[in-house]
Each structure stands twice: as structure tokens, then as C-alpha cells.
């Protein structure tokens with residue numbers, strides 16, 4: 001693998017390998033602490049995303065490597081009008097691998113076409129964010145010990161949420177997956193996801209507005225936040241942002257081994273009281289994010 | 305209409321009515337140093353109405369552009385007043401710099417020097433998507 005731009009760039013087999021390495025890292029971290037000695041990761045964040053950047057940087061540091069980069073377009077040469085390709089070619093002279101985030105869709109693919117070092121897409125606008133999806137897959141594997149035979153509830157903004165679209169795409173490659181799609185009418189899953197992913201792969205799904213309707217069927221409940229920047233008017237946002245608030249009351253009918261996930265940051269969609277529930281996996285999910293990025297960096301740098 | 309008027313050149317036939325001007329523009333025919341005739345709304349045996357373009361010169365046609373606008377056309381190569389070759393075309397897998405991506409969030413909207421590339425992602429449904437942002441063009 002040269003670059004990782006889209007989760008679809010990875011085969012099921014490659015994902016399995018990454019998850020295996022990540023699992024090994026979790027169980028024997030010492031073994032990996034010098035794997036990337038002398039190597040440099042550049043984190044090029046043309047728009048700020050502190051969580052994602054810190055996750056990549058922590059991953060590289062834990063492998064014994066170093067980190068260079070910038071965290072917003074103001075501090076980069078883009079503010080002087082430099083193209084993505086030129087920035088990438090320049091940075092490729094300093095770093096062994098690049099994790100890049102950019103506000104424009106397709107920017108990471110443009111970068112990869114000109115790059116001499118591997119590029120990891122750390123988010124290109126509302127388009128792809130493959131390491132979030134890998135994080136979600138590792139979380140599911142670790143929490144449920146499988147990636148097949150699962151009923152997955154996705155709740156919140158299913159219209160604009162790229163996290164949700166990528167997760168559906170990625171999970172639809174595994175056996176016996178069912179989806180419960182929970183959203184207000186205005187934020188329903190787009191038709192093309194239903195047609196081109198769900199129906200095409202003959203995946204069972206149900207749509208509902210009521211978070212409790214299928215609660216007792218769920219193995220996983222994936223909550224998402226409603227993002228303000230997706231709305232044209234404030235009114236719609238205010239009306240929809242607190243449409244779902246997950247609390248212990250709503251979890252009453254849920255399975256004892258339900259796994260509650262969230263890509264974070266959350267706003268109000270998960271009540272603080274749920275944090276103490278052992279089924280809440282969203283902070284563990286953050287940690288899994290670091291381990292899968294470590295595995296990815298190793299694979300892309302071909303370090304064994 | 306017939307093609308007697310051309311000695312050496314190209315006749316693009318069976319163009320869906322109203323597509324003639326689109327093709328004229330996509331192939332940038334106004335730049336050719338020769339006579340070009342566009343016949344619109346001609347009667348056709350195969351189709352209701354059609355457009356025809358006659359070009360009085362041989363040149364390399366951008367087949368991808370043609371296939372993208374109208375895959376059902378026929379290209380006749382004329383030499384010494386006779387058709388020496390008939391070409392049928394297919395929908396191209398990829399089209400470059402013929403149409404622009406309309407997604408304002410696409411990287412090609414800010415970086416103007418990038419090629420505008422569209423990929424045929426669904427042949428049956430004739431769906432083209434931007435190579436970069438994957439937004440549907442049609």
C-alpha cells in the first residue's frame with residue numbers, strides 16, 4: 001500500500017492485518033517503542049483538528065519516531081497561495097510519511113498523485129476520513145470480538161455524517177450485518193447510500209425516528225453529533241441538535257453487552273451519566289484510534 | 305443531405321438533435337482552418353431528427369468528448385469523396401477537461417491548474433463522478 005486516501009483502498013484482508021497488528025501493540029507496547037526510531041511523520045493540517053492531529057502524533061511518538069508539521073492553513077505556505085502538490089513535494093523532502101487534513105474534498109488524492117512519500121488522508125472536507133473508520137473497526141473488533149453478525153444502530157445526522165457513510169460502506173463487506181438507521185426526517189440517510197451500498201450488497205436495514213424502537217436488538221449503538229456548519233439557518237440547527245439525547249432511561253431495554261460508540265467530540269447527544277456505564281466505549285474508542293494509527297504507520301513505512 | 309460536398313474530411317452523423325452545437329463547442333471546431341457545416345434537425349431514417357457536422361479536413365477527433373456527449377453517433381472518414389471508414393464510439397471510461405466539477409467544496413474549484421477528470425462509475429446508469437470529490441456530474 002502506497003497511500004491511504006479512502007477506506008475502500010484497503011481490502012478486507014489488509015484491514016484484518018492492521019487490526020491484528022493493533023491488537024499486538026495493545027498487548028505488548030514495549031515491543032513497538034523503537035520501531036520508528038529516526039523516522040519522521042509530518043502532520044499537515046490545512047484546517048485545525050486537534051484530536052486527529054494529536055492521535056497521529058501520539059502514535060508516531062509511541063513508535064519512537066518524530067513529528068513535524070503545522071496545525072492550520074495560516075501557519076502554512078497555503079496562505080501565500082502555494083498549491084497542495086507543491087507543499088507535499090516540499091514536505092516529502094523532510095518527512096518519511098505524511099498525514100494530511102484539508103478542508104477541500106479530494107485534496108488528499110491530489111496530494112498523493114505528486115507525493116514521493118506515503119500519504120494518509122486525515123480528512124478531506126466532508127468526504128473521506130479513513131483512519132476514523134479504521135478506528136471504528138478496531139473498536140468493534142476489540143469490544144465485540146468480531147466484525148460479522150452484528151446489528152448496528154446509527155443515530156443522529158445520517159445525512160451529512162461522513163463517518164456514518166464510511167462505516168456503512170466498510171461494514172457492508174462483512175457477513176450478516178444489519179443496520180438500524182435512526183434519524184429525524186431531515187437528516188435521513190441519502191438515497192445513494194441506500195441504493196449503491198445497502199441494497200446493492202443486499203444488507204438488511206430499517207429506518208426509524210425513535211431511538212428506543214429497536215434498542216433491544218442492537219449490538220452496537222453509534223451516536224453522532226449534528227454539525228452546525230452543515231445548516232443554512234440557525235433555526236433548523238437549534239431544532240435538530242438535541243433531537244436525540246441518549247441517557248440511562250433510554251438504555252433500559254438495551255442489551256447488557258451493547259457497545260456505545262461516538263466519534264467525538266460530543267455536544268448533548270450523550271448524557272454525561274452514560275459515561276459511567278460500562279457499555280460506553282467512546283473514550284476507549286479514542287485510544288483504539290491511536291493504536292490503529294500506529295499499525296497503519298508501521299504498515300505504510302514497511303516496518304516489521 | 306448527403307456528403308458529396310466533402311472531398312477529404314470527417315462527417316459526424318446520427319447526432320441527437322440539439323447536440324450538434326454542444327459537439328461543435330466541445331471539439332473546439334471554430335479553431336479549425338477549414339469549412340465546417342452544422343446541419344440541424346435533419347430528417348433521419350433511424351431517428352426522429354438528427355444533427356450532422358461536416359468538417360472539410362482530416363484531424364484527430366477527441367473521441368472521449370464525443371462519446372461523453374452522445375455515444376450513439378457515427379463518425380465517417382471521407383477520402384476522395386468516399387466514406388472509407390465508419391467508426392462507432394463508446395462511452396469513455398474517463399473524460400478529461402470537458403466539463404467542470406460543480407461541487408464548490410471540491411479541490412478542483414480552488415486549484416485551477418488541476419485537470420477536471422470524471423470517471424464512469426456506473427456504465428448501465430451512465431453515472432460519471434469527479435475523480436477527486438466523487439460528486440456525480442449528471
Ligand SMILES: [Zn+2]
Nearest residue numbers: 405410434437
Ligand atoms: Zn469534484
